[in-house]
Amino acid sequence: MDVTEEVVRNIAELVQLKVDDADIQQLTEGMQNILALADQMQAINTEGVEPVSNPLDASQKLRPDAVTEENQRELFQSIAPATESGLYLVPRVVE
């Protein structure tokens, strides 16, 4: 699979990475290296094979919908880059 510059820019947008023109080549090569390896998979027929999502084939455990943790907002916000009155601060979204 050939990775085009357009594909790289589109994926970068999806994963919220800023891509300068200078970075494009490096990222394209990085992706191509991995995808070239991955393309070896096409050599084998997997029709009808059930995909593995959990290596033990375990299903997701459920638990009662009950509060088990204490609120530790101050502790958790103490490591945030910017907070005010218990809220996380980000640049203004709505003018």
Added chain:
Amino acid sequence: MINRSLSQQLDDLSKGEYSSVELTQTYLDRIENHQSLNAYVSISKDVLEKARQADQLRAAGERKPLLGIPLAHKDIFCEAGVRTTAGSKMLDNFISPYDSTVVSLLRNAGALSLGKTNMDEFAMGSSNESSYFGAVKNPWQVDRVPGGSSGGSAAAVAARLCAAATGTDTGGSIRQPAAFCGITGIKPTYGRVSRWGMIAYASSLDQAGPLATTAEDCALLLSAMAGADEKDSTSSAVQVEDYSKFLSQDLKGKKIGLCVEYMEGLDPEMSRVIEEAIEVLSKLGAEFMDISLPTSPLAIPAYYIIAPAECSANLSRYDGVRFGYRCENPENLEDLYKRSRSESFGQEVKNRIMVGAFALSAGYYDAYYKKAQQIRRLIKNDFLEAFKSVDAILGPTTPGPAFKIGANADEPQAMYLQDIYTISANLAGLPAISLPAGFIEDLPAGIQLIGNYFDEATLLNLGHQFQAQTDWHKKAPELST
């Protein structure tokens, strides 16, 4: 005391040969003197105080399984109030507000935290060169890599900067550095050890385990680390065994498979190491037979889709808003997200995030992600078939000994191939151990034993019996100061 194994140190502490304070101070001095190895990212501020408390508890008759033993933790395990970086600029300023289950279980067992060890950024790498804090040096030859991603842990144990350390293994990240550094490391069955508080890379592959000089020490540590945890819904409820109890079982009648796909085309020196190991284990009564894992050549291609896919989802949490790195003067929210991520993730992490998102995107999902998960099924089925006739599978841990720092920098595919023998166990979720088994060009070489689900006891038993007949695990590098 630094050439005593962890189990021997426990014995020494109980006999009063030396105190936990003396042992801890010895390691702190060694760490200080060998900073150039770059094995540690940070040192615990209060470890001597904790050692003092451990000595008092021991004097008062307290008997915990690891009381007073200083350990190092890979800097991927959160420790409350302690900086936890995962080898990334993104978390350079991250003080964890909580403990990982692994850290708290080991502390409850009496162990002390000496400090946090260096690692490939977010555990993505096989050489420790992707760490934001610089490459770790292999203590056997300092121009070589220690392996990765748990390279700091492996180098620290090999250099006797701690008796044992924790690590994590997503595609070989405990076993490959253990092999490169001449020590013992076990990746348990998926779900055997809780992943709570262990910074996530690829959640269906990640598993924590110990690195130490001996299988006996690994058994002791794994017994303390393993178990079901309400905080990790993928942790297993299967009963944890006291792994130390099985170490002395004799190997008569144990059946060990030799994977024909692994043995074909093996480096002649690595073949010699394997042949010698077969001879040792045969004399102990183990029987060998050929087995086949026909899908194993596709393990690397499948891994390099599945792991990036999960990584792209897991690393979406780093947004510069709630914790971690934030860029200067963001113009708007999107700029904040994009620059915070771009300025703090390294190139390998970006490559994997990109590939992962690509493999999960519309139009490519079936050809890449679904295909990889189907190949994973075939790999798992190969193992299930093999374990109908054998108790464990023997092979090399790595294609060869540690390579030079920078040797694979321009050839990422060569780097990815380092994990060719280790990745299958992660894809299938099986336990596997690496044991020091010889030297190639004066560098350690490791053998790997892969076991059946939740049969860590057999791997540790085989490892302990092998180590009773060999002294590779006792070899330590000579360090220049």
